[in-house]
Amino acid sequence: MNSSFDIKRFGNVVRYDAMSYFQNFGWTLLVLLALPIGLWFLLYTNMNLNDYEAYMTEGRFGILQVLMYLAVMIVPSRLYKNVNDPRKGIQYAMLPASSLEKFLSMLLYCVVVTPILYLIGALLIDSILVLIPGNNPYEGFVFNQIFNTEVVKFELTGELDDCAQDIKLPLFKIFAFLAYASIFMFTNMLFKKRKLSKTIGILALLGITFMVFVIRLVIKFEGFDGTMNADEMLEFEKYLIRVIYYGGYVINLIISTSLLYFTYRKIRKQTY
């Protein structure tokens, strides 16, 4: 039997984590699934709001995606909250499975199971809400949006659209999602207490720094705005978008691989 990876042992870890999944994350998952019902009820009781954005399938799918991201953000700190606790984490560390098997199971639940489970549940609930007869604020199934490639593309219109087609945005989104999930998996192993608030604080700080950098760049860019004609400007914008998105690929790839590696390393080297 291989000491790094054995399918039977991995299955046991997946089963072990599954037994804790609903116990530790079940209520959070239910609350996140109940939020779209709350939204529907709000719209149902305030039909005169005329806020069609929320009624439309695209808007609803957007909301479900945001909630799915929220679930992915929360799941490591609920399901694996004790893995680095000096007292409560002992059982996890002593579990007869390799660090790789424990890490892969963690990855499975944080990156695959949770988003799929949430989306299935949320789409099912949304479909049921659509089927409610009478003065229903919802029309059309959100389910169709999964197969609508327009939704997964960034909103680039007009002359820049061909540029957006060119850079394969769905793949970009997958990388971005992996990077996003890996941040919360890593900080869950890094921090012992107040895991989520610390992570959000750090991300906010990094976000502000990045915004300042972008604003400075824009100001500089506006400086030579007058020196270009319209065609040159469009070419430059296309170039800039490619730089941003290809840079995004690389950055997301670096973030996800490095943070996932450090998460695995933390599982291996964590002392209690």
Next chain:
Amino acid sequence: MITIKNLDFSYKNAAVFRNISLEFKKGNIYGLLGENGVGKTTLLKIICGLQFPNNGTCRVDDFIPQERNPHFLQNIFYLPEEVITDDTTPDVYVNKLGVFYPNYDYSYFLNLMKELEVDPKRKFNALSFGQKKKALLACALSLRTEYLLLDEPTNGLDIPSKALFRKVILQHGVTTDTTDLHRLPTIIISTHQVKDVENLIDPIVILDHDEVLLNATFEEISSKLFFEYGAEKSDEALYTEQMPGGFINVIPNKFEMDSKVNVEALFNAVRNNKKRIKEIFNN
């Protein structure tokens, strides 16, 4: 066998062990004794790979614990002093863990629970502290690992439960379904409540701040030290303690006389005569 060689360990700048060497042979129930804070728990954690030595080596059979090899982990179980349980029943808990351990025995678990008088289907939250501790002990024993490390297992147990604890531990070695001595379980019980485990442990390891004061079997101890129960104090005694009806004197056994080892008196004798004890046991 557990072999510790020239091991150094410290928490940041606070040294716990300096160059200690120690062996735990297979098939014994070791008593790991020492005052509070000498590093008993830390030593157990190093043995099961929860803490990593700064220098030196710790090996359990062919494994280096800090590598946390799954084959190593399925043959060792550490039961910490603190009772930490899931929001579940002992029955669910042990089955959740049991799939990882090749020698796990569910019927043995049920027998132990019956013997320890704890309902396996009752939630941990509904059990008293002592019942939780007994349930966890039953879980630990039923996994049938080759090495079982128990940290202060009798803390919080009432008098009948302490007796039950001694009974199931003594039975555990006997009930292990093997004739191979190398497969007999090695149990290390860390405690500062020596009376609770007096008739259970053999050999005894006494730890002090950053050193091992004693690692000897009862036979070795009684051949080197004489435990005299008398009406008077002895001038030669390494340690004397007043008891109801007289004194207990711990004296170097110059005339190879037989006596019953009193673990508490031994512990105090060792603690008060560190250098002398080392001389006696190294000769």
